[in-house]
Amino acid sequence: MTDQDQKTVQLNEKTLDGSSPPQSDVEVGEILEDHGADYGLQRRLGSRHLTMVGIGSSIGMGLWLGSGTSLTRGGPASIFLGYVLSGTVVWAVNQSIGELAVMYPLPSAFVRWSSKFIDPSMGFALGWATFFSSPITMANEIQGLCTVLGFWTDKVPIPAWVTIWAIVIIVINIGAVNIWGEFEVTASSIKLFWIVVVIISCIVISAGGGPKGDAIGFRYWNEMPFINGFKGFLRVMPTCIFAMSGAESSGIVAAEAGNPLKAVPAAVRSIWVRLSLFYVIGALMVTITVSPKDPNLFGGSGVNASPYVIAFRNAGVEPLAHIMNAVIFVSVLSTGSISPLLGSRTILGLGNLKMAPKIFAKCDKSGRPWGGLLLVFIIGWPLAYLNVNHTASEVFTWLSNLTSLFTLFTWGLICLSHIRFRAAWKAQGHSVSELPWKTKTFPFAAWWGLVWCMILIVVEFYLAVWPLHAKSSAQTFFANYVSVILIILLYFGARFHYKGAWFIAAKDIDLREGRRYYAARKEKKGNFIKRAIDGMMGGGSF
Structure with a gap:
């Protein structure tokens, strides 16, 4: 921690023990004390890093490629409604993250919150579930990179691609965290710019303004709004959840932010950009330009391309199809590089809570948790080779189902931790x-x-027992629902170890441990319109 980070500042409220910290001339939002909670990480990220990570962190294979499988299984209305419903859940989760991450911007944040506000057994189960989802997501994104590159050439063997891009992701993560942050800012900026191009272009194509001049409009909504009925809609939900997994990343990254009071709310305020532009409007653009029956969609019998690439190619705009594929490549690489960071920081917290071996509890002088990084790579890299003996869409389905269940468990406990925090605060x-x-x-x-x-976890149980277009079998069930079984085993194994009450009593929760204190807020002055725009884009407090 730097000297500036350790300055003591005047608070706008009393500390929990009733005393007021000494004063010092520092900026609003500087940290008073961290109670030793940094675990050796270094706070090198600023507001723009967290904001751009918040906007683009989960924009990868799930949206750009996975929307193709969703379109073929559920139809236009199913994919659109699926992203709307999932988007409301992500928005709700980020509201909880914002309040908790400002008060407790800790490494492995969700683990610490669950252990503190619910009970250690829940924190243990959540921590390992969050960790295991990281190498799975990394493997899925690596095989997504192979699929994207297959649009241009099939001359390079898949194992070679897997090896190359696994090494690239490793290189991105072994640098200092601010280097990783700059890469994510660049990638998110590209995504944000290009989605605007995609929206405008798809509206023009749907209206018949493309070279081929075929007006599509809402033709596919009229012809086949729901494919496979209600079950088809339910089958779309895991892919939507997987596409949005990583939306909680700002909660973990906040531990490495120089000023969480400024950076975290900025990331939370910007969540509407991702939800509306990328997911809801982005999904709508797919439904008005691409037929669910197109064989070239990812998961189909053709080239397995992104629906966005197919939209441009079918309209006769070949250059945009290639640019789109390049943007997808950058997006998938970006999402793949986030997974090792999240997994390594999660197991770092587990190690310091004595919920993982000591080897994972340390960072080097540059703030890199080598034990966690190596374990993510050791698990995730071999998983990516599944793409060699199976189709890309088949591997995507397996891995996204596993990840979506881990994600739902994580999101649910973040919300429960927030509810319990407020109860303790009041009590x-x-x-x-x-x-x-x-x-x-x-x-x-x-x-x-x-x-x-909770409802969506039950939905995925239903789909695991009675899968779409397949017979019920133990193999299918375990392949799709093993995540929940693992979580249950982790939780009750931890219960046997920790014992005690199922919930920590609200009056007994230690609100001081791990808390960050900040300088007093100052009222912002200036142009009202400018403050309003800053607030909507996450850059100010409106």
């Missing part, structure tokens, strides 16, 4: 006005996110 005599940053959506958003995560 110990504190008012909402004392919070350094508070969401205006509590308790509605937290309960909305928690309930829907």
Whole structure:
């Protein structure tokens, strides 16, 4: 930690033990104390890093390629409604993350929150579930890179591609965290710019403005809005959840932010950009330009291309198809590079909580948790070779189902941790006005996110027992639902070890441990319109 980070500052409220910290001339949002919670990580990320990670962190294979499988299985209305519903859950989860990550911007944040506000057994299960999802996602993104490159050439063997891009992801992650942050800012900027191009281009193509002049409009909505009925809609949901997995990454990355009070709310405020532009409107563009019956869609019998690439190619705009494929490549590489960071920081927290071997509890002088990084690579790299003996879409389905269940469990516990935090805050005599940053959506958003995560876990159980276009079998069930079985085993194994109450009593929760204190807020002055725009884009406090 730097000297500046360790300065003591005047708070706008009393500390929990009733004393006021000494004063010092520092900026609003500087950290008062961290109670030794950094675990050797270095706070080198700024607001723009967290904001851009918040906007583009999960924009990868799930959206650009996975929407093709969703379109063929569920139809236009199913994929659109699936992203709308999933988007409301992500929005709710991020409201909880914002409030908790400002107060407790800790490595392996979700593990610490669950252990603190629910019970250690839940933190243990969540921590290992979050960790295991990281190498699975990394493997899925690597095989996605192979699929994207297959659009241009099939001369390079898949094992060679897997090896090359696994090494690239490793290189991105072994540098200092600010180098990783700059890469993500660049990739997210490309995604944000290009989605605007995609939206405008797809509207023009759908209206018949392309070289081939075929007006599509809502033809496919009229002809086949729901394919495979309600079950087809349910089958789309795991892919939508997988596409949005990583939306919680700002909660973990906050531990390496120089000013969480500024950076975390900025990331939370910008979530609407990703949800509306990328997922909801982006999914709508697919449904008005590409037929669900197109054989070249990812998961079909043709070239297995992204629906966005197919939209441009079918319209006769070949240059845009190639540019689109290049942007998808950057997006998938970006998402793949996030997974090792999230997994290594998660197991770092587990190690420091004595929930993982000591080898994972340390960082080097540059703040790199080598033990966690190596374990993610050791598991994720071999998994990527599944693409050699199976089709890309088949591997994608397996891995995305596993990841979506881990994701739902993580999201649900984030919301539950927020509910329990507020209960403890109230039980110990504190008012909402004392919070350094508070969401205006509590308790509605937290309960909305928690309930829907529970419902969607049940939905995936139904699909594992009665799969779409396949007979029920033990093999199919375990292939699609083994994540939940693992979570249950982890939780009850931890319960046997920790024992105690199922929930820590609200009055007994230690609100001081791991908490960050900040300088007093100052009212922002200046142009009202500018502050409004800054607030919507995540750059200010509106």
